[in-house]
Amino acid sequence: MEVETFRQHLESWLDDHAAELAPAFPGAGTLDQQMTQLAKVKRRLFDAGWMQWGWPERAGGTGGSSLLRAVLGEAVTERDLVQPGYFSMTEVLAPTVVDFASPELAAAFLPRILSGDEMWCQGFSEPDTGSDLSSLSCRATPDRDDWIVSGQKLWTSLAQHSRRCVLLTRTGTPESRHRGITAFFVDMDTPGITVRPFSIISGDDEFAEVYFDGVRIPADRMLGTVDGGWNVAMSLLPYERSSCFWHRTAYLRGRLTALIEQVEPDPHTETVVGEAFVALYALRARSHRTQHRLxxxxxxxxxxxVDKVLVAAAEQRLFDAARELLPAGTIELAADPEALRWRDSFLYSRAATIYGGTAEIQRNIIAKRLLHLGDDV
Ligand SMILES: Cc1cc2nc3c(=O)[nH]c(=O)nc-3n(C[C@H](O)[C@H](O)[C@H](O)COP(=O)(O)OP(=O)(O)OC[C@H]3O[C@@H](n4cnc5c(N)ncnc54)[C@H](O)[C@@H]3O)c2cc1C
Known part of the structure; x- marks a missing residue:
């Protein structure tokens, strides 16, 4: 289907189903409310056939351009039907499963995340492994037809809500670095997995520590090849920065519009809002190009x-502007659902220079790999 035709039909369908899709809670809601809302919206979209567009037919999709996925996420985000980061988890993890799982596995599981029946999580970071991902130590050891995994992951978003995990493990020696990593698609209810959620600064239990204690994983759950997990990880990161960022841009645009509606225009306000607009415009222009390249x-x-640096800059500038321009105490005191939403968004924006690769690491990569300044990182 053509992108514009898809957009028009989708918008009209969303208009017709606005009441049933709307959240049943004010403001941003709690994490549990958002999870329930996400599952409801994805289920309705799936039943009506929208979620499957842009995904390959061999894995249960309807086919068509990946731009259709960007348009869908943009539309549901603009209408405040879903929390964009949670909706976009599909965009982070599912392309990698489609690319690296066996065709049977991909076809069996893609429809489950598209339909909202399941959430998946990303088990990459560890207590001593963040930016330097190739130093990870959660170990997988072969045992006849299976692999046995022991170790710990940290900062695993939404692990307690997830049925599967895209997990990176160490299969070579520690010195093998990125050449000794293997990826698996793991069922989170496998014996030996313990999930301990903990709160982010806004108070929601969005993160978890995940412990693996002799967890048995069938070999057919491997993504890619033995010791080929680095390719899996590297293929995932650009996906995290394509459709997901387009969805996030839609969310930021919505908040910028809300801010403009809530502040009194004066020269200072116009300057602060203008700077946020410019940062957002730069992000949107860049992300538009990235969607089309994908x-x-x-x-x-x-x-x-570059997209990652721009999204973090736009997000932080926008919510800095909100904190400066909204009536004093809106964010600090957060006395009603709308103010709570501003507060949570402001606090979450602080993480934008950390998640998915820190701002410093991105600037290193831009300097060294794109501008060829100094050695490779
Ligand atoms: C909201 C959020 C959600 C997340 N979700 C997940 C998830 O679902 N799954 C998952 O696996 N992980 C997740 N993470 C973890 C995230 O990937 C890591 O936080 C990130 O990779 C940074 O690693 P770290 O926290 O260990 O910091 P470190 O790597 O220890 O970095 C600490 C500081 O040192 C700087 N630094 C490190 N190395 C260098 C260098 N070579 N040059 C210059 N500066 C450097 C960094 O920029 C940073 O400022 C999430 C994080 C956040 C904030």
């Missing part, structure tokens, strides 16, 4: 670090 079949790589 849809045209380009392999995305280090250049998506």
């Amino acid at each position: 849809a045209a079949g380009h392999e995305l790589g280090a250049e998506t670090s």
Whole structure:
């Protein structure tokens, strides 16, 4: 289907189903409310056939351009039907499963995340492994037809709500670094997995520590090849920065519009809002290009670090502007659902220079890999 035709039909369908899709809670709601809302919206979209567009037919999709997925996420975000980061988890993890799982596995599981029946999580970071991902130590050891995994993951978003995990493990020696990593698609209810949620600064239990104690994983759950997990990880990051960022841009645009409606225009306000607008416009222009490169079949790589720097800059500038321009105490005291929403968004924006690769690491990559300044990182 053509992108514009898809957009028009989708918008009209969303208009017709606005009442049933609307959240049943004011403001941003709690994490549990958002999870329930996400599952409801994805289920309705799936039953009506929207979620399957842009995904390959061999894995249960309807086919068509990946731009259709960007348009869908943008539309549901603009209408405040879902929390964009949670909706976009599909965009972070599912392309990698489609690319690296066996065709049978991909076809069995993609429809489950598209339909909202399941949430998945990303088990990459560990207590001593963040930016330097190739130093990870959660170990997988072969045992006849299976693998046995022991170790710990940290900062695993929404692990307690997830049925599966895209997990990176160490299969080579510690010195093998990125050449000794293997990826698996793990059922979170496998014996030996313990999930301990903990709160982010806004108070929601969004993160978890995940412990693996002799967890048995069938070999057919491997993504890619033995010791080929680095390719899996590197293929995932650009996806995290394509459709997801387009959805996030839609969310930021919505908040900028809300801010403009809530503040009195004066020269200072116009300057602060103008700066936030420019940052957002730069992000949108860049992300637009990235969506089209992805849809045209380009392999995305280090250049998506530019998108990551721009999204973090736009998000922080916008919510800094909100904190400065909204009536004093709106964010600090957060006395009603709308103020709570501003507060949570402001606090979450602080993480934008950390998640998915820190701002410093992205600037290193831009300097060294794109501008060829100094050695490779
Ligand atoms: C909201 C959020 C959600 C997340 N969700 C997940 C998830 O679902 N799954 C998952 O696996 N992980 C997740 N993470 C973890 C995230 O990927 C890591 O926080 C990130 O990779 C940074 O790693 P770290 O926290 O260990 O910091 P570190 O790598 O220890 O970095 C600490 C500081 O040192 C700087 N630094 C490190 N190395 C260098 C260098 N070479 N040059 C210059 N500066 C450097 C960093 O920029 C940073 O400022 C999430 C994080 C956040 C904030």
